[in-house]
Amino acid sequence: EHAIKDYPPNTILIANTLTPAMLAEVPKGHLAGVVSVNGSANSHASILTRAMGIPAIWGIEDLPLLQFDGKPMILDAFAGRLYISPSQMLLDEYADLQHQDNLLNNRFLAEQEYESITLDGEHVSLLLNAGLELKTDQNNAHVCDGVGLYRTEAWFMQKGQFPSQLEQENWYREVLTSYYPNPVVMRTLDIGGDKVLDYFNITEENPFLGWRGIRISLDHPELFLDQLKAMLKANIGLGNLKIMLPMISGTEEVDEALGLFEQAYFELNEHFPEQQIDRPDIGIMLEVPSSVFMLPEWSKKVDFCSVGSNDLTQYLLAVDRANARVAELFNPYHPGVLRVLSKIASECENYELPFSLCGELGGDPEGAILLIAMGYRRLSMNLSSLNKVKWVLRRLSVADMEQLLSECLAQSTAKQVLRLTRNFMLEHNLGDLFYTPK
Ligand code: PEP
Ligand code: MG
Numbered sequence: 001e002h003a004i005k006d007y008p009p010n011t012i013l014i015a016n017t018l019t020p021a022m023l024a025e026v027p028k029g030h031l032a033g034v035v036s037v038n039g040s041a042n043s044h045a046s047i048l049t050r051a052m053g054i055p056a057i058w059g060i061e062d063l064p065l066l067q068f069d070g071k072p073m074i075l076d077a078f079a080g081r082l083y084i085s086p087s088q089m090l091l092d093e094y095a096d097l098q099h100q101d102n103l104l105n106n107r108f109l110a111e112q113e114y115e116s117i118t119l120d121g122e123h124v125s126l127l128l129n130a131g132l133e134l135k136t137d138q139n140n141a142h143v144c145d146g147v148g149l150y151r152t153e154a155w156f157m158q159k160g161q162f163p164s165q166l167e168q169e170n171w172y173r174e175v176l177t178s179y180y181p182n183p184v185v186m187r188t189l190d191i192g193g194d195k196v197l198d199y200f201n202i203t204e205e206n207p208f209l210g211w212r213g214i215r216i217s218l219d220h221p222e223l224f225l226d227q228l229k230a231m232l233k234a235n236i237g238l239g240n241l242k243i244m245l246p247m248i249s250g251t252e253e254v255d256e257a258l259g260l261f262e263q264a265y266f267e268l269n270e271h272f273p274e275q276q277i278d279r280p281d282i283g284i285m286l287e288v289p290s291s292v293f294m295l296p297e298w299s300k301k302v303d304f305c306s307v308g309s310n311d312l313t314q315y316l317l318a319v320d321r322a323n324a325r326v327a328e329l330f331n332p333y334h335p336g337v338l339r340v341l342s343k344i345a346s347e348c349e350n351y352e353l354p355f356s357l358c359g360e361l362g363g364d365p366e367g368a369i370l371l372i373a374m375g376y377r378r379l380s381m382n383l384s385s386l387n388k389v390k391w392v393l394r395r396l397s398v399a400d401m402e403q404l405l406s407e408c409l410a411q412s413t414a415k416q417v418l419r420l421t422r423n424f425m426l427e428h429n430l431g432d433l434f435y436t437p438k
Helices: 020-025 044-052 088-110 138-141 154-156 165-177 214-219 221-234 251-271 309-317 326-330 335-350 363-373 382-393 398-409 416-429
Strands: 010-013 031-036 057-058 072-075 081-084 125-130 147-151 184-187 241-245 279-287 304-307 355-357 378-381
Touching: 010 020, 020 044, 031 044, 031 072, 031 363, 044 081, 044 251, 044 382, 072 088, 072 147, 088 251, 088 382, 125 382, 138 241, 147 165, 147 241, 154 304, 165 184, 165 221, 184 251, 214 279, 221 241, 221 251, 241 251, 304 335, 304 363, 335 355, 335 363, 335 416, 363 378, 363 382, 363 416, 378 382
Parallel strands: 010 031, 031 057, 125 147, 125 378, 147 184, 184 241, 241 279, 279 304, 304 355, 355 378
Antiparallel strands: 072 081
């Protein structure tokens, strides 16, 4: 229940199921951490807390929620532990750990503006996943090569109704301007699953297999056309927009979406004959397993693709990404997932389709290393991951990463893969990145 209305500094918010709206209620700077009894580290709300740099624990079982109110506690999100009324000794120990963590982050920050280049001279474009935090993330334009995923739905989720075309245009223009001249990949509305709009009711038995992403846009062309037109108008005079379509599973969806794009473009040109309206690149997300096998055809239709490894993992492993009970099974280091990611890279190279990855895996240093070895040269992630990944890849060579990858692809479990990646990090003096709880 929303009992507390006054959130003191250093609040740890404990909820049955934490939602983005609950996060928004706490004054900025007062939130020290969150605990959600339900949900998992791959849910939409979790991606939001990670982007905000807030320590979080998801899916903690048997928590007597109401007994903690007002008690001091330590939240250790690395280890997934919560200490209630901790002893002074524990407090001191954690103060020291926090200090070490800050020192490490300062080391990442010190290289924030350096080029993201490996020891053997390979440049890897590091892009930002943006849109979740409406204001702050636009100040970070100078540390990235652009935006690889702008989640437009986050803004829709904060509104009380569908924003008008003009409101959208103004908003998108502000975003495109902040990153100009670097590219901004704007994803069209990706609601459904665990992303809900208060003013657009979707009730389903299996929301992640239901009405999601492009399916909704194609069933509501009036919304889709509005959004496309707003993007195209916002891009006038700038030219750094790219448009990306989420949750594509079949050729009909690609064709229909491209057809509606043509309609939007044609109608705008008719209404504003004096304006020079650019045609942005249009790409698709690879999130549904069928899409991986359609690249021979789709590479002729679209300009680029980006792997949504969060959903791709969910669908390849048949694990609901927001369900705490099966959270342990959600593992992008599963050899099956890694082999698919590697196949995507070679197919895209084969068909000369520019490709990137924008799921959480790319923001994990060990994931980034494997992806770079597979051939990915564009990775999109949140800001704190970006600093960390840049710092790591500047200390490694692609040749070494490739050697690691070939060993990982030959493993049969995620555990074995992670043992290899962890050893690799230790051998390359990157052990500081791993915190080991006592
Ligand atoms: C993904 O699925 O990997 C992705 C980037 O999209 P979202 O997390 O918003 O579903
Ligand atoms: Mg997705």
